[in-house]
Amino acid sequence: MAVQRVLPTEEAEDLLALVREIAAEELLPAADAAEAEGRFPREIYTMLGQAGLLSLPYPEELGGGGQPYEVYLQVVEEIAYAWMSIGVGVSVHSLTCFPLAQFGTAEQQHRYLPAMLSGETLGAYCLSEQQSGSDIASMRTRAVPREDGYAVSGTKAWISHAGDADFYSTFARTSDEGGRGLSCLLVPGDAPGLSFGAREQKMGLACDPVAEVIFDDVVVEADRMVGQPGQGMSIALAALDSGRMGIAATATGLAQRALDEAVAYARERGQFGRPIIEHQGLAFLLADMAAAVGAARASYLHAARLRDAGHPHSLEASVAKLTATDAAMKVTTDAVQVLGGYGYTRDFPVERFMREAKVTQIFEGTNQIQRLVISRQLQRK
Known part of the structure; x- marks a missing residue:
């Protein structure tokens, strides 16, 4: 049945009506076959981006939809109702944009966010490792400073969109000060030295690919550091x-x-x-x-x-x-x-x-x- 919602504006009501229409016409009819096949439906994210649904919780001046979080989350709920893998993927993509939108410089935001928020590029959030899932401060992936930026080495685990993303919001160790030694880097998806493990054979969410992301001396330019060194935690x-x-x-x-x-x-x-x-x-x-x-x-x-x-x-x-x-x-x-x-x-x-x-x-x-x-x-x- 249709969920009875109390939305803050008429604009939000129109937005939810649009989402329900997209869910009914584009997501529901495709979900069963795609989940059985286990393929990554990149075209769906492109369509959602063109509809403005990947940018909702971010400010309009950054290319976002300027919607309050309570509205954005109800959009995510409607998408997940129709196709859970896509709902999770939208949440993951929004998460990958958060560091840059909240902590990036104005130059970084204007350079990268338009493509990210429009769905032209899709992101992955590289935080977890095999031995440091919930214990973030113990992560081992390291970013070593060099003249042209940082050389990143290590392996991230359980990463959604691994191998299919265009950028990776990556957390790595830049010093040995525990939780205060972590930093955030925006790694391009085509960076030399970046590779991916085999997809995990999961019991569900077949259209949400999850795999290891492997960094082998991946060079990341210094201006792709998000926030200050040591601010990653x-x-x-x-x-x-x-x-x-x-x-x-x-x-x-x-x-x-x-x-x-x-x-x-x-x-x-x-x-x-x-x-x-x-x-x-x-x-x-x-x-x-x-x-x-x-x-x-x-x-x-x-x-x-x-x-x-x-x-x-x-x-x-x-x-x-x-x-x-x-x-x-x-x-x-x-x-x-x-x-x-x-x-x-x-x-x-x-x-x-x-x-x-x-x-x-x-x-x-x-x-x-x-x-x-x-x-x-x-x-x-």
Whole structure:
């Protein structure tokens, strides 16, 4: 069913109507076949960029859409409802633009952001490593200063769009001062010495390619340093607050889709002379699913509104990520249960939704890490 939304402006209402139209006409019809094939649908990102949907949360003077984060996240939710891989990809691309948009110089922003925000170029966010996923300060990828910039060596792991991106927002060690020794570099996708591992064989999100990004003395010009040397840790953490809200929005869209599929099936499937939705045991299960989706949406919107108002929102971003992704896992699993044996087959999409939901509890910081972030924030209050 169409989600009842309270949007801040008439412009935002028109934007959501456009997104629903694109989702219905371009995303939904293509998703099943593309996911079965496992190909990267670059043309979809080009189309979304041309529609102005990859630039929404960034200022108009930088080439962005000038929309508040609460509107942008609801756009992401609608996209994920139609095609989860694309919703995740849009969130990832927005994350890759964040360091430059927030910490770059005016010259860097005017040089690189127009192509990034228009979808002409697509980004990847190179933070995680095999031995330093949640422990950012222990990363080993190193950027060694040289006369013409930096030589980057090391390997990043679990990188979305690896091998398909045009630029890589990359975090590397420029000194041995732990978390204060990290810096952010904008690495071109065609840089000599840059290579990629085999794509990970994931259980879901087949159209979101993930692989290692390997840096072998990749030379990066000095003017591609984003922020100051040693500022990388603060840039990464600020970006992750926004990225976690993006994942919360995608998880909510996925959960809403699973709920809608389950309700539609329950209305049509008959047992004991009436639709199974009229049986209290199943009706209450659907009610719990709806409550979980509503709570997920409320949690990410609360975090987004705090961000839009300029208030601290790290705790709320983690709460949203935890709440929405746990809800997605529960709701998609319950959707399979509602469909019974059919839910366990690939003739119906809910089994794919369940597989896609699982990773939302893992990336952008596992839900165990979110609990750690939340508890530490509580200790400081």
